Structure formats: C-alpha cells, structure tokens
Amino acid sequence: MVKAKEFIETAVNEIKETVGKNKVISACSGGVDSMTATYLVHKAVGENLIAVFIDDGLRREGEPEFVVQTLRKSGINTRSIDAKKDFFQALKGKTDAEEKRKAFRDKFYKTFGKVAKEEKVRFIVQGTIKADVIETVQGIKSQHNVLQQIGINPEIYGYQIVEPLKELFKPGVREVARELGLPKEISERMPFPGPALSLRVLGEVTPERVTIVRKATEIVEEETADLGTFQNFAVLHNDKATGIKNGNRVYGNIITVRVVISEDAVTAKAKDIKYEKLFNIAKRITEELPTVVRCLYDITDKPPATIEFE
C-alpha cells in the first residue's frame, strides 16, 4: 500500500467530494475497521459526522461503554442506540447460521436506516476491508457490510454506503489507525465479527447463552493477551456433553477456544499454545462458568476451516 499519510490525504479528499456538506452517519461496532473508518470520516467532515454505536446485546464485556467513551473523548458526535431487545427478538428461534446472519444484517440495516432518517443523512460509513470484499465475491463469506459488491441495492435501506477502507488489508488499516492517532487499544485490537457473539453461539442466540460465551471470551482474552496472536475467542456449542460437577453427573455446555495466527484473515494457522496455558484456560472456564463441563481447542487452519464457526 501507499504510505498511511498519503492514503489518509487521498481518502479524506474523496470523502469530502462524495459527501459534500451533507451529514454522515458512521456505523461503529468498535472493531479496528469501523473505528478507523469513523476517525477517517471525522477528519474529513468534522461536526457533520455522527458516529452511531448500536448496542445489539452481542458485544464483549464492557465493550459498549468503552466504544462510546473512546469516540466522545476524541470529540466525535456519538449516539448510542439500545437495540438489545430488538436484536434478540430478531434472532429468537433461529438456529441456522445463514438465517442468523441474515436476521442480524436486516436488523442492523433497519436500525441504522431509522437513525439515518431521524438524523436526515444520506450517507453511511462502514469499515469494509479488502478481505471482506474478496471473500464475499468468492462466496466464502456473507458479509453484512459489502452489499454493493454483491449487487444488492442499498437504496432499499434508504441510504448510500461509503467504504473508505475497502482497498486495504488488516495491516494497512492498523497503519492508518496509528497515523490517525487512535488509541492503541483500538489500533492493535483483535478482529471481531460484525454480527459479534451471535456467530459464537451455535444454535439459538438467547441472552442467557450470549452471557455464557461473553464470560468465556473474557477468560480467553485475558489468558491469551500476551500471545500476540491475530484472533482469540470462545464459541458456545449447541451440542451438550456429560460431565461431573460437585460429584454429580450432569449434562452440560461445551466451549471451544480458538486462537489463530494470521496476517489478513484470508488464511490462518491454529496457534500452538503451551499446554500449561491451554489447560489453565479449560480449568478457568469450567470453574467460573457453572454450566460448562468441557473445553475444546480448535486445531484447524483456514482453510479448511474458517476463523469463526459461522
């Protein structure tokens, strides 16, 4: 890629040209991609930008507060929308991965569309990056933020999408984030999928099940923070398994731990975590989560697996 500074200059000019004096909304999930896109647009349009954080109930522990505070500290107009009930309602009873993605995507666009109407904007910024575009075109991923690339008319949702990062891979995005002066917790943070923890709850997504995977995610992130790996997370299975708690036979939950090395998410390698650490993760998860009796570690590269399970 061209140097971050030049990239930013060009992107800012292009955004100014596209958006003009109009108001813009930036969809902010808290990930490095959407945050970098937001800061880039803020640099271009200043007060005309409204960053919107949709609290879908599917974020990591402490994430909604962290994202909103970070944006506001940087002087960005920020709206936080509590849509937890709406998302859980939309996901209720759905167990198929594609149906869940679709339900999330539809709810996401509808919620944004509503805010966009309220704010009377025509432009919405999203943090789509090159890996998303490639995989969506190849049919490997059904990405909620690259509608234009796959030929779906975004006008049915009532707004036009601006994607300033779509020519960059992840390392390029991080360079831009650093150059824009984003906090290190953002510029260096791990990727997190748009549909968030809903992809990490196999089977039906309920508030109770999201709470389990959120806690397991927190443990995995704490225990693997020193590894410098690309992505570290937990998945709650729909399958159950036998175990023993307090001397009694129980039929409990299964958590899989996934830690991968990758440059750009297009390919990835399962990490050879030291067993002492790995067994300790299993111990913490089964001790701190009363319903969990079993922990598995994902030993598959991408391909043939994907990084996420859904």
Next chain:
Amino acid sequence: MVKAKEFIETAVNEIKETVGKNKVISACSGGVDSMTATYLVHKAVGENLIAVFIDDGLRREGEPEFVVQTLRKSGINTRSIDAKKDFFQALKGKTDAEEKRKAFRDKFYKTFGKVAKEEKVRFIVQGTIKADVIETVQGIKSQHNVLQQIGINPEIYGYQIVEPLKELFKPGVREVARELGLPKEISERMPFPGPALSLRVLGEVTPERVTIVRKATEIVEEETADLGTFQNFAVLHNDKATGIKNGNRVYGNIITVRVVISEDAVTAKAKDIKYEKLFNIAKRITEELPTVVRCLYDITDKPPATIEFE
C-alpha cells in the same frame, strides 16, 4: 489386588459353583473387560460356554471380524449375530444421550435374551468392572451392564447376570488377561464403551454418521498408537461449522479428538500431544473425510468432563 493367578483360581471356582453344568453365554463386545470375562468363564466351563458377539453396526473398523476370529482361534464356541439393522432402527430419531443409551441397552438385552432362549441358557457373563459399579452407584454413569447393582431385576430380560470382574479396576483386569494368555492386542487395548460409536455420534445415530466417526477414530488411533495413553478416540458433533473446501464456502462437520491419560477411568487427564502430531491429525481428518471442515482437541480433565461425551 491379590495376584492374578490366585484371582483366576478363585474366580474359576466361583463360576463353576454358580453355573454348574449349565450352558453359559458370554456377551463379548471385544473390549478387554468382556474378553477377559469370557476367557475366564471359558477356563471354568469350557464347551458349555457360548461367546456371543453382537454386531450392532457401531464397532470400530474391522472389529467384528477381529473379535470373532480371536475367540475362535482360542477354541471358544462363538456366535456372531448381525443386528446392525435392529440397532439403527432402535436409535433412529433419538438425539438425547440418555435416550440413546437406553435404546442401545434395551436392544442389547433383547438381542441377548433371544440368543439365550435359543441356546437354552440361564446365565450370561458380562465384563463389568469396579469403576463401572462405583460410577453407576454414584449416578455418574448409566452403565448398561450393571443392572443388578442399581436394583433393576434382570429377570425381566429372561436370564441371570454373572460378573466375575466386578471387584477389579482396569489394571487388574489387564493382569488377569495377560495371565490367561489373551493376545496382546486384547490385554493391552484401550477401553471402548459398551454402546460403542453411538456415544461418539452426538445427535442422531445413523449409518452414515457412524461411518464418519469410524473413519476418524481409525485415523486418531493410527496417529496416537505410540503414545501409550489410556483412551484415544474421535467424536462427531451434531453442531456444524463453516469451512472452505475446494475454494468454496461449505457448512460441514466437526470432529473432536480426545486422548487421555488415566489409571482406572475414574479420573483422567487430557494428554499434551505434541502439536506437530495434533495438527497432522486435524489435517488427515479434514482431508480424508470430505464432509469434515474442523477438528477440535478436548483439553478437559475428568472431572469436570467425563472421558466420553455421552
């Protein structure tokens, strides 16, 4: 325990006393427990023993032929019953672990009961060991071969159960097996559950799904034969996950690999297999089984998990 030789002497006398000149059937799954019990009873009653191998369609690759040949080579009267269709019919549509165990157990006893009637026997030998008894009494396990211990009247099945190994733990059983001159492939072999691969197919047990887990089991056993671990196997999940095969996004099967160190199956530790070996197992399973996109490794001890998943 007392020495194997003395144990055998006492057991043989007791069996002779119990059984007298009657005919006996021995339920032979092929595991070290049932094989040792069978050889012990054969030593006591000789020609009056009929070893019965029920082919339930749920055994490991090559297992039915191996068990029957081994018994016959040792001069033991052996009947092999093809009950594959019956067992799959009984398991059809059942997804709950306890329902599956119950369906297996009922079919097992009915099939044996039928043979016992044909052969006009009153006694049936089973390879119950002490760990089974302890865990059934504690409610940790629902074991199909310890009915008497949990107060179920075996007479409803039409015969009486003889369990000569119920005072021994696994290492004691192996000593007895060696002393009785069983082939090393039997005396040193890994434990294998009575309900066999049906416990290793989470969700519905169909011939197609058993074929997948059987092949995965074969790969795991081949690759871990040198480890000297207590039990090594594969589990097919009911959950599915995304993956990439031949460049296309697919929604495929998940296999978990389980390898544990244990003395007596009452407690167990997940084995710290070298990653080179572990990743190679994942590679072979996802390459040799077209529907499998993801391999997991079980990192949980017993407790809080059990060795098997169901």
